[in-house]
Amino acid sequence: MDLELTAADEEFRREARDWLAAHVPAEPLPSLETAEGFAAHRAWERELHGGRWSAVTWPEEYGGRGASVLQWLLFEEEYHAARAPGRVSQNGVSLLAPTLFEHGTDEQVARVLPPMARGETVWAQAWSEPGAGSDLAALRSAAVRADGGWLLRGHKTWSSRAAFADRAFGLFRSHPGGDRPHHGLTYLMFDLAAPGVTVRPIGRLDGKPAFAELFLEDVFVPDADVIGEPGQGWRVAMSTAGNERGLTLRSPGRFTAAADRLAALWRAGADPADTALRDRVADALIGARAYQLSAYAGVARLTEGGTPGAAASLTKIFWSELDIALHETALDLLGPHGELADAAPEAPDHGGWADGWIFALAGPVYAGTNEIQRDIIAERLLGLPKGRR
Ligand SMILES: Cc1cc2nc3c(=O)[nH]c(=O)nc-3n(C[C@H](O)[C@H](O)[C@H](O)COP(=O)(O)OP(=O)(O)OC[C@H]3O[C@@H](n4cnc5c(N)ncnc54)[C@H](O)[C@@H]3O)c2cc1C
Numbered sequence: 412m413d414l415e416l417t418a419a420d421e422e423f424r425r426e427a428r429d430w431l432a433a434h435v436p437a438e439p440l441p442s443l444e445t446a447e448g449f450a451a452h453r454a455w456e457r458e459l460h461g462g463r464w465s466a467v468t469w470p471e472e473y474g475g476r477g478a479s480v481l482q483w484l485l486f487e488e489e490y491h492a493a494r495a496p497g498r499v500s501q502n503g504v505s506l507l508a509p510t511l512f513e514h515g516t517d518e519q520v521a522r523v524l525p526p527m528a529r530g531e532t533v534w535a536q537a538w539s540e541p542g543a544g545s546d547l548a549a550l551r552s553a554a555v556r557a558d559g560g561w562l563l564r565g566h567k568t569w570s571s572r573a574a575f576a577d578r579a580f581g582l583f584r585s586h587p588g589g590d591r592p593h594h595g596l597t598y599l600m601f602d603l604a605a606p607g608v609t610v611r612p613i614g615r616l617d618g619k620p621a622f623a624e625l626f627l628e629d630v631f632v633p634d635a636d637v638i639g640e641p642g643q644g645w646r647v648a649m650s651t652a653g654n655e656r657g658l659t660l661r662s663p664g665r666f667t668a669a670a671d672r673l674a675a676l677w678r679a680g681a682d683p684a685d686t687a688l689r690d691r692v693a694d695a696l697i698g699a700r701a702y703q704l705s706a707y708a709g710v711a712r713l714t715e716g717g718t719p720g721a722a723a724s725l726t727k728i729f730w731s732e733l734d735i736a737l738h739e740t741a742l743d744l745l746g747p748h749g750e751l752a753d754a755a756p757e758a759p760d761h762g763g764w765a766d767g768w769i770f771a772l773a774g775p776v777y778a779g780t781n782e783i784q785r786d787i788i789a790e791r792l793l794g795l796p797k798g799r800r
Pocket residue numbers: 535536537538539541543544545546568569570571572773776777778779780781782783786799800
C-alpha cells in the first residue's frame with residue numbers, strides 16, 4: 412500500500428482545512444439530542460452543503476464533490492481536528508445513502524439524496540424492536556400488502572434522533588411463514604409524520620430526549636419507497652450494517668483528533684511521575700494511529716473492489732473499546748472537574764470529555780453488540796463452529 416498522497420489529495424485536504432477554519436462555529440452548538448440543538452445542527456448541515464462538504468464522496472449532481480474514499484478520510488481528519496459539530500445527518504449520509512447507491516433505483520437516488528445533502532430531510536434508523544436487537548431477524552413489525560404499497564404495523568425502539576427526525580428506514584416482515592427468520596423481510600422508507608406513526612421519546616442517561624420508540628398503526632408506504640426487492644430486505648440490511656460497523660460511522664479522524672487532545676491535556680497539567688497514566692495516554696495515541704492505518708488499508712482494499720464484509724466487525728470492536736479507554740483516561744487526568752457536564756460553567760472543554768465518555772459507553776452496544784461481533788469474527792473470519800444461540 413502506497414501511503415504517499417497525490418498533489419490532488421493534498422489540495423483537497425488544504426481546501427477542506429481552509430473552509431473549516433473559516434466556517435466552524437467558535438462555540439460548540441447545543442447538543443443535537445435536544446430540539447434547539449437539532450435545529451442548529453440542521454442549519455450547520457445547510458452550511459456544509461453550501462461549501463459542498465456535506466457528502467463529499469457523492470456525485471456532484473446529488474450535492475457531493477465526487478471525492479474518493481481516501482479523500483473522505485482526509486476530510487474527516489480535518490473535520491474532527493477543526494472540532495466541527497457532530498453530524499445530525501449521519502444516519503442518512505453514512506447508512507441510507509450507501510444502501511441506496513447499492514440497492515436503490517435511479518429514481519430513489521435522485522429523489523432522496525439531494526434533500527438529505529441539504530439537511531432538509533434528516534433520517535432515523537428503525538431496525539431494533541423490543542424483542543429484536545442482537546437477534547434482528549426475530550423482528551415482528553409487519554408490512555402488509557395494500558393497493559399501490561404497504562401498510563406498516565408494529566413497534567420499533569432505540570431509534571436515535573427519531574424524536575426530531577423527518578423520515579426513517581427499516582426492516583419489516585412482509586412474507587410471514589418462511590422457513591428461516593431472515594427470509595421474507597422488506598426494507599422500506601417512511602415518513603415519521605405520516606398518519607399512524609406515534610413517536611415517543613426515550614429519556615437518556617444524560618436526560619436528553621432525541622432517542623425514541625415508534626408505534627406504527629397501518630402506516631401507508633408507496634411501492635416507490637421499497638428499497639430492493641420485497642422479501643429480500645435482509646440482503647439490503649446487511650449492506651447497511653457493513654457500513655455501520657465499518658468505516659463510515661466512526662471515521663478514524665474522530666479518534667486521532669481526540670487522542671491528540673488527550674495528549675495536549677497530559678502536557679498541560681499531568682503529574683509526570685504518574686507513569687501509569689502516561690502509558691494510558693500513549694496507548695490511546697497508538698490505538699488511534701493503528702485504527703487510522705487500518706482504515707487506510709481498508710480503503711485500499713475497497714478501492715480494489717472489496718467490501719467491508721465481516722471484517723467490519725473487527726473494526727467495530729476496536730473503535731468502541733478505544734473510545735471508552737480514551738475518554739476514561741481523559742476523565743482520570745482531569746480529576747473531579749472532568750465529570751461536569753456541558754451546562755456547568757466550570758466544565759473543562761464545555762463538558763466534552765464527560766459527554767464523550769457517556770456516549771462512548773454505548774459504543775459496544777449500538778451497531779450490533781460487541782458480543783455479536785465476536786461471534787461473527789469467530790464464525791465467518793476464523794471458521795470456528797457456530798456457537799449455541
Ligand atoms: C446509543 C444507541 C443508539 C442506538 N441507535 C439505534 C438506532 O438508531 N436504530 C436502531 O434500530 N437501533 C438502535 N440502537 C439499538 C441497538 O442496535 C441495540 O441495542 C443492539 O442491537 C442490542 O440489542 P438489544 O438492546 O435488544 O440487546 P439484546 O439483544 O437483548 O442483548 C442483551 C445482551 O445479550 C448479549 N447477547 C444477545 N444475544 C447473544 C448471543 N447470541 N451471543 C452472545 N451474546 C448475546 C448482547 O450482546 C447483550 O450484551 C441503539 C442503541 C444504542 C445503545
